[in-house]
Amino acid sequence: MLEAPAIAALTILVLALFVGVEVITKVPPLLHTPLMSGSNAISGITIVGAILAAGSDNGTTATVLGFVAIVMATINVVGGFLVTNRMLAMFKKK
Amino acid sequence: MSLSPTVIQSAYLVAAVLFILGLRNLSSPKTAVRGNQLAATGMLIAIVATLVNGAIVSYTVIIAGIVVGSLIGAVLAMRIEMTSMPEMVALLNGFGGAASAFVASAELLGAQETGAELAGIVPFAIAASVLIGSVTLTGSLVAFAKLKELVGGAAVTYPGQQFVNGALGIAVLGLAGMLMADTGNVTAFYGVVGISLLLGVLLVIPIGGADMPVVISLLNSYSGLAACATGFVLDNSTLVVSGSLVGASGLILTQIMCVAMNRSLGNVLFGAFGAASEEGAAAAAGGQDQGNVVSYTPEDAAVIFSNAQSVIVVPGYGMAVAQAQHAVRELTDTLAESGIDVKFAIHPVAGRMPGHMNVLLAEADVPYDRLVEMDEINPHFPETDVALVLGANDVVNPSAREEKGSPIYGMPILNVDLAEHVFVIKRSMNPGFAGIQNPLFFKDNTMMIFGDAKKVVISLAEAVRNY
Numbered sequence: 001m002l003e004a005p006a007i008a009a010l011t012i013l014v015l016a017l018f019v020g021v022e023v024i025t026k027v028p029p030l031l032h033t034p035l036m037s038g039s040n041a042i043s044g045i046t047i048v049g050a051i052l053a054a055g056s057d058n059g060t061t062a063t064v065l066g067f068v069a070i071v072m073a074t075i076n077v078v079g080g081f082l083v084t085n086r087m088l089a090m091f092k093k094k
Numbered sequence: 095m096s097l098s099p100t101v102i103q104s105a106y107l108v109a110a111v112l113f114i115l116g117l118r119n120l121s122s123p124k125t126a127v128r129g130n131q132l133a134a135t136g137m138l139i140a141i142v143a144t145l146v147n148g149a150i151v152s153y154t155v156i157i158a159g160i161v162v163g164s165l166i167g168a169v170l171a172m173r174i175e176m177t178s179m180p181e182m183v184a185l186l187n188g189f190g191g192a193a194s195a196f197v198a199s200a201e202l203l204g205a206q207e208t209g210a211e212l213a214g215i216v217p218f219a220i221a222a223s224v225l226i227g228s229v230t231l232t233g234s235l236v237a238f239a240k241l242k243e244l245v246g247g248a249a250v251t252y253p254g255q256q257f258v259n260g261a262l263g264i265a266v267l268g269l270a271g272m273l274m275a276d277t278g279n280v281t282a283f284y285g286v287v288g289i290s291l292l293l294g295v296l297l298v299i300p301i302g303g304a305d306m307p308v309v310i311s312l313l314n315s316y317s318g319l320a321a322c323a324t325g326f327v328l329d330n331s332t333l334v335v336s337g338s339l340v341g342a343s344g345l346i347l348t349q350i351m352c353v354a355m356n357r358s359l360g361n362v363l364f365g366a367f368g369a370a371s372e373e374g375a376a377a378a379a380g381g382q383d384q385g386n387v388v389s390y391t392p393e394d395a396a397v398i399f400s401n402a403q404s405v406i407v408v409p410g411y412g413m414a415v416a417q418a419q420h421a422v423r424e425l426t427d428t429l430a431e432s433g434i435d436v437k438f439a440i441h442p443v444a445g446r447m448p449g450h451m452n453v454l455l456a457e458a459d460v461p462y463d464r465l466v467e468m469d470e471i472n473p474h475f476p477e478t479d480v481a482l483v484l485g486a487n488d489v490v491n492p493s494a495r496e497e498k499g500s501p502i503y504g505m506p507i508l509n510v511d512l513a514e515h516v517f518v519i520k521r522s523m524n525p526g527f528a529g530i531q532n533p534l535f536f537k538d539n540t541m542m543i544f545g546d547a548k549k550v551v552i553s554l555a556e557a558v559r560n561y
Contacts, residue, residue: 020342032449062204069196074163082171094461
C-alpha cells in the first residue's frame with residue numbers, strides 16, 4: 001500500500017497534468033518551438049535534486065553523480081531560458 | 095545559512111506557480127517574453143531555496159557544477175543558429191532526462207553506501223526515473239545525430255526489429271522489478287541502465303528524418319516524466335509539478351504532430367516510414383505518366399507575381415536547408431511594398447520540430463501577423479492569385495485529399511493547388527521524403543522553377559523589382 005506522502009504527491013501529479021493540458025493547449029502553434037525550449041528549461045528543475053545529491057552527506061558516489069547531474073540540469077536551465085528569450089524577442093508585429 | 099522547512103516548501107510552491115504562469119503567458123507572442131522571465135524567476139527561487147537547505151554540507155561541488163553548466167548553456171544558447179533549434183532541443187531533452195536519471199541513481203547508490211533505507215514508493219520511482227531518463231538520453235542523442243546529419247536520416251530497419259525491441263523491453267521491466275524488490279541489487283541496477291540506454295538507441299533508429307517533430311516532442315515529454323519520477327524519489331512536489339507540466343506539454347505536441355500527419359503514434363514509432371521502400375520508388379516512377387512538367391524561369395514568374403493581388407508563401411524544410419528565409423523576406427517585402435497582400439501558410443509539421451518555420455521567419459524579420467496556421471489559411475487559397483511553394487512537398491500533395499490509395503491519404507494539407515497560379519521552387523523532380531510522387535507538379539496551374547531555393551528567390555525578387 002502507498003503511504004500518505006506518496007498519495008499526496010500522486011494527487012499533485014494528477015492535478016498538475018490537468019493544469020498542464022489546460023495551459024499548453026492555449027499556446028498557439030506560432031510559439032511551439034519556444035514552448036519546447038522553455039519546457040526544456042523547466043524540466044531542468046531536477047537541478048534541485050542534483051544539488052541535494054551533490055551537497056548532502058551521502059557518500060562519494062552520490063557526490064560525483066550529483067555533480068554530473070548539476071552540470072546537465074544547469075545546461076538545461078540556463079541554455080533553455082536564454083535561447084527561449086532569444087527566440088521570443090524575434091517575434092515582432094508589423 | 096539554513097531556513098525552516100516551511101519557508102523552503104513555500105518557496106517551492108511559489109516556483110511551481112511561476113512555472114504555470116510562465117507557460118500561460120506563452121499563449122500570446124505579446125506576453126511570451128514575460129512568461130519566460132516568470133518561469134526563469136521561479137527556477138531561481140527553487141534553486142536558492144535548495145541551496146539554503148540545512149541538508150547541504152558542502153558547496154564546492156555544487157558551485158563548480160553550476161558554473162560549468164551555466165557556461166556551456168549560455169554559449170549554446172547564444173551561438174546556436176535558428177535552423178539548428180531542433181538539434182538544440184533534442185540535446186536539452188537528453189540532458190534533462192539524464193540529469194534526472196543521475197539524481198535517482200545517486201539516491202540509490204548513496205543509500206547503498208550509507209546504508210540508508212529506501213521505502214514506500216521510492217524504489218519504484220528510482221527505477222522509473224533511471225529507465226525513462228536513460229532512454230531519453232540515448233534516444234535524444236540519436237535524434238540529434240539524425241538532425242545534424244551525422245548519421246543518415248533514413249529509417250534503419252532490420253528483420254526481427256520489433257521482436258528485439260520487445261524482448262529488451264520485457265528484460266528491462268523484469269530487471270526494474272528485481273531492483274524494486276531489492277534496492278541493494280547492483281547488478282539489476284546496472285542492467286536497467288544498460289538496457290535502457292540501448293533501447294533509447296534502438297527505438298529511435300527506425301524513425302525517419304521527417305518524423306523527427308514527433309520524436310522530439312515525445313522525448314520532450316519523457317524528460318518531463320523523468321523529472322516527475324525524480325520528484326517522487328525526493329518527495330519534492332515542485333519536481334512533480336514541473337515534470338507533469340513538461341510531460342503534458344510534450345504529449346500534447348506529440349499528438350498535434352501525429353494528427354497533422356494523419357498517423358497514429360504507434361505508426362510513427364514502429365511503422366518505419368521513410369525506409370527506402372520499393373513501393374515508393376515504383377510510385378515515383380509511375381509519376382512520369384501524370385502529365386507534363388512545365389519549367390519556368392524567375393523572370394517568367396515575375397510577370398505573374400507583379401500582376402497578383404494576393405500571394406501566399408508555403409515554406410518547408412527545404413527553405414531552412416537552403417537558408418533561404420532572409421531572401422524570402424526580401425521578396426515578400428518587395429511584393430508588399432507594391433501593395434500585394436502577402437501571407438505565409440504554416441503547416442504544423444513543416445520543418446523538423448513543432449513551430450520551426452515560425453521561428454526561422456521571425457528571425458528573418460517577417461512580422462508574425464503574416465504567419466498563418468493551416469486551418470485558418472486553407473479557405474483562402476481559392477481566392478489567392480499566387481501560391482509560392484518553397485521547399486515543401488508532402489504537405490502540399492493533393493493526393494492526400496484525392497487519392498484513396500496514396501500512403502498519405504487523409505493527411506491534412508495546405509490546399510495550394512486551389513490557388514490560381516502555383517509556383518513550386520524545387521531542386522529537381524526527386525520525390526519527397528516519403529518517396530511519394532506529387533501530382534501538384536503536373537497540374538495545369540502549376541509552374542516549376544528548378545534550382546537552389548535561395549538563388550531562385552533572390553533572382554525572383556530582383557526580377558519583380560525590375561519589372
